[in-house]
Every structure is written in C-alpha cells, then in structure tokens.
Amino acid sequence: MTRSIGSLLLLGASGDLSGRLLLPAFGQLLDREEQRRDVVLIGAGSEDWDADAWRDRLKTSFDSGDVSDETLKSVLEGTRYKLVDVTSVQDLKALIDSCPPAPAIYFALPPSVTVAACSALQQVSLPEGTTLVLEKPFGTNEESAASLNQLLAELVPEQQVHRVDHFLGRSTVLNLIGVRFANRLFEPLWSNEHIERVDIVFDEQLTLENRARYYDRAGALMDMIQSHLLQVLALGAMDPIATINAVDLRDAKAEVLRACRPWNDDPVAAGRRARYIQGSIDGRDVPDYTAEPGVDPSRNTETLAELVVEVDNWRWAGVPFRLRSGKALRERRKEVLITFKRLPHLPTGLRGEPIPERLRLAMGPDRMALEMNVNGPDDPLALDRVALDTNLNPGRLPAYGEVLAGVLDGDPLLSVRGDTAEECWHIVDPVLQAWRDGRVPMDEYAAGSDGPSSWS
Numbered sequence: 304m305t306r307s308i309g310s311l312l313l314l315g316a317s318g319d320l321s322g323r324l325l326l327p328a329f330g331q332l333l334d335r336e337e338q339r340r341d342v343v344l345i346g347a348g349s350e351d352w353d354a355d356a357w358r359d360r361l362k363t364s365f366d367s368g369d370v371s372d373e374t375l376k377s378v379l380e381g382t383r384y385k386l387v388d389v390t391s392v393q394d395l396k397a398l399i400d401s402c403p404p405a406p407a408i409y410f411a412l413p414p415s416v417t418v419a420a421c422s423a424l425q426q427v428s429l430p431e432g433t434t435l436v437l438e439k440p441f442g443t444n445e446e447s448a449a450s451l452n453q454l455l456a457e458l459v460p461e462q463q464v465h466r467v468d469h470f471l472g473r474s475t476v477l478n479l480i481g482v483r484f485a486n487r488l489f490e491p492l493w494s495n496e497h498i499e500r501v502d503i504v505f506d507e508q509l510t511l512e513n514r515a516r517y518y519d520r521a522g523a524l525m526d527m528i529q530s531h532l533l534q535v536l537a538l539g540a541m542d543p544i545a546t547i548n549a550v551d552l553r554d555a556k557a558e559v560l561r562a563c564r565p566w567n568d569d570p571v572a573a574g575r576r577a578r579y580i581q582g583s584i585d586g587r588d589v590p591d592y593t594a595e596p597g598v599d600p601s602r603n604t605e606t607l608a609e610l611v612v613e614v615d616n617w618r619w620a621g622v623p624f625r626l627r628s629g630k631a632l633r634e635r636r637k638e639v640l641i642t643f644k645r646l647p648h649l650p651t652g653l654r655g656e657p658i659p660e661r662l663r664l665a666m667g668p669d670r671m672a673l674e675m676n677v678n679g680p681d682d683p684l685a686l687d688r689v690a691l692d693t694n695l696n697p698g699r700l701p702a703y704g705e706v707l708a709g710v711l712d713g714d715p716l717l718s719v720r721g722d723t724a725e726e727c728w729h730i731v732d733p734v735l736q737a738w739r740d741g742r743v744p745m746d747e748y749a750a751g752s753d754g755p756s757s758w759s
C-alpha cells in the first residue's frame with residue numbers, strides 16, 4: 304500500500320466491460336470492506352449522458368452485483384460522468400485536472416483506442432501517483448507490446464501500471480500457491496523426476512455470444528493461451544517464493560516464462576487449431592462459427608487452440624505443458640491436471656495396472672482432487688482407484704473486485720509486469736505466424752463435441 308488513490312477514472316464507462324463487470328465489482332468491493340474507502344468514481348465515455356442517465360447506469364450495474372443501497376447512495380454523492388473523446392489531449396487534460404488526486408485511470412476501451420489515449424496522455428501532466436490500468440489484449444505481438452510498454456514508461460513508473468489479467472483472482476492465485484507451498488507433500492515431487500505431463504485446460508460451452516467484433520480478430524490462442532493460460536503455467540511451474548508480494552511473485556513467474564518455448568522449438572508441430580461447425584450444446588442448436596453474426600470467414604479464426612510448451616530449465620526439461628482452450632465444447636472444464644510418472648515397481652502380488660496418480664486443481668470454483676490407487680474393497684490384492692476431493696475456499700470478492708482492490712491499494716501483485724507481457728507474446732508469436740502462413744491445418748469439430756475426433 305504505497306499510494307493514496309483518491310479517484311477511479313473510468314474511461315469507456317459506457318461500454319460493456321464497465322457496465323457488466325467493473326461497476327458491479329466496484330460496488331461489491333466498497334460493500335465488503337470493513338473500512339470505508341474514500342474514492343470518487345468518475346465515469347467518462349462516448350455517450351452523451353446526463354446525471355440521471357449515469358445514476359441509472361450505476362443503479363443497474365450495482366443491482367446486478369447485489370450491492371447495498373447504502374453503498375449506492377454513498378457513491379452517488381460524489382460521482383459524475385463526462386462525455387469525452389479519450390483521444391483528445393484537451394478533453395483528457397480537463398478531465399484529469401478535475402479528479403481528486405491521485406487518480407487511477409482505467410482504460411475500459413477498445414485496445415486501439417487505449418493506445419491512442421496513452422499517446423494523448425504524453426501531452427498531459429499527470430498528477431503524482433497516477434495509476435494506469437490496462438485491459439487485455441496488451442498489444443497484438445511482442446513488438447507492439449514492447450512499444451506500448453515504452454509509451455507507458457514515459458508516463459508513470461512501472462509499479463504504477465496495472466496490466467489486468469482478471470482470470471486469476473487473488474483467491475485462485477493464493478489457492479494455487481497455498482496447495483503447492485503450504486504442504487510438504489507436493490514440492491519434493493514437483494519436477495520432471497516425478498511428473499509426466501501437465502495439462503492446463505479452459506474449455507467453455509459458451510459460443511461467440513455476440514462478441515465477434517473482438518473475438519474474430521483474436522481467436523482462442525490469443526484470447527486465452529497467450530494471456531491467461533500462460534499465467535497459470537507460470538504459477539504452477541515457478542520456484543517456491545519467499546514472500547507473497549508483487550516483487551517476489553512476479554520475479555518467479557517471469558523466470559519461468561523466460562524459459563518457455565513451443566515444444567521442441569517447433570512452432571508448427573507444437574500447436575493445433577480448430578473451428579466449430581454446426582452442432583448442439585445442451586439441446587441448444589449452434590450454427591457454424593463462420594455463420595455467426597459479424598464473423599468474417601476470410602480471417603480464418605480458430606475457436607479451439609492447443610499449444611504444447613516446454614519449460615526449458617533444470618526442474619521441467621522434458622515435461623510437456625499442454626495448454627488448451629476452446630468454445631462451444633461439450634463440457635465446461637477449467638483446470639490444471641498434473642499426471643505423475645509411472646511407478647518404478649509394483650510389489651509382486653498386488654494385481655491390476657496401477658494408473659499414475661493425478662492431481663486436479665480446478666479453477667472457479669476452486670477444487671482439488673488427488674486421484675490415486677488403493678486396495679480393492681472385495682479383494683485387497685486387487686487395485687482400486689479413488690479420489691481425495693475437496694473444495695478450496697472462495698475469496699470474498701469476484702475476480703474484478705480483486706483487480707480493483709489491487710489498483711486502489713497500489714498493489715500490483717495480480718497485475719502482469721511489462722517484461723512478462725512481452726514474454727508471453729514471444730512464446731506464441733512464432734505459432735501465430737505459422738498459422739497465418741497456413742502451415743498448420745484448421746480442423747473442425749461439431750459444437751457440443753469434445754473437439755476434433757482426430758485430436759483424441
């Protein structure tokens with residue numbers, strides 16, 4: 304807690320992210336805190352809203368997050384909304400000058416508009432302690448991420464830049480760290496000596512859900528693997544940390560990501576891509592992806608991606624980390640699955656094939672299951688399979704509430720450091736290039752299936 308944030312300036316306050324996620328999370332954060340937080344909310348966007356329209360926006364958003372009337376009332380006392388062009392130096396200057404110091408400026412804007420707004424800020428003198436909060440995607444490749452980092456570095460120090468990865472709320476991050484480092488059991492086994500493979504999977508049943516404007520230009524590899532799943536990999540593969548603070552945690556993650564590359568350094572063989580075609584999910588008919596409103600088939604966007612990554616260091620050499628994410632799949636699955644190596648020897652006399660143990664760490668809701676071999680119920684010499692299964696405790700706030708708490712507390716623990724943002728592109732850029740060059744086929748899968756049949 305190093306800075307005192309006096310205002311949250313939401314640029315793009317009339318957009319989808321603000322209305323659906325940020326404003327409800329802001330209300331929930333204020334609602335659930337023991338001490339009243341003195342922060343003024345200022346909305347700015349492209350809609351010509353008067354005070355009543357802004358009040359309606361806040362009320363609708365807060366209601367969707369079950370925020371108390373008391374919190375709504377206290378926010379309404381200080382808040383205001385301004386119609387601005389966020390790429391105009393004059394508009395930004397007037398807006399920022401009117402914010403109680405220090406402002407946290409949240410760019411809830413389309414990525415290209417965020418870059419234009421940051422460029423305009425070069426001509427605005429920012430108050431001491433200003434925090435900048437950027438959404439994903441951060442750049443479109445390593446080069447553009449590096450130039451955005453350079454631009455930000457000219458505006459504020461790195462510790463005042465929050466690159467949001469809301470996928471990992473604080474409680475999920477802490478649950479992963481807790482399981483790994485608050486138990487003696489796992490860490491001695493956590494390496495290529497005992498682990499055969501790691502699967503990090505985020506499968507959704509959701510289809511495009513009218514998000515073509517963004518998703519059709521991104522696709523599954525950019526949308527999920529380049530950002531969220533590589534962050535999960537880093538948490539799962541990092542060395543033990545001395546302290547849970549932003550410096551130690553982000554150093555440890557960066558070290559892992561610097562060692563990552565496509566499996567065998569072969570960007571063609573390391574990845575697979577596919578796109579859904581007509582099918583049905585839970586009785587709901589789904590059209591071909593290319594027939595969804597707003598999709599341009601010539602973009603050749605994948606809706607399912609898989610990338611096998613190698614963490615080229617002493618601990619992990621030779622262990623494949625398979626990252627997979629897709630839409631319109633049969634079941635929702637969001638987990639890290641660790642498969643241990645086969646036993647060196649099963650005592651003669653025990654019958655059955657011992658299946659390697661598997662540790663499942665599911666995310667949102669967080670759960671953990673250790674699948675292992677035990678003796679059978681009827682014949683104690685025959686092997687049986689059981690799972691030790693438990694819920695991990697949920698946090699007190701939704702992911703965006705945790706993100707905003709970090710921003711307003713000046714704690715970048717959950718945010719992605721600049722070098723890491725570039726590193727993640729460095730890992731996937733060669734794969735994206737191979738796909739753009741047509742060197743990897745686009746497979747198909749029926750909506751509601753488990754993916755292409757050739758993949759199983």
Ligand code: NDP
Pocket residue numbers: 314315316317318319320321347348349350387388389390410411412413414416438439440517
């Ligand atoms: P939207 O397009 O819904 O919202 C962006 C808002 O910015 C719109 O109200 C838009 O107005 C406004 N805007 C655009 N240009 C200007 C300008 N020059 N001056 C003032 N306002 C402007 O996008 P989202 O809210 O969906 O996304 C915002 C960011 O959050 C993106 O980076 C996205 O990737 C990220 N994100 C979004 C998620 C979501 O679920 N929506 C989830 C995770 C991340 P207008 O419509 O009039 O152009």
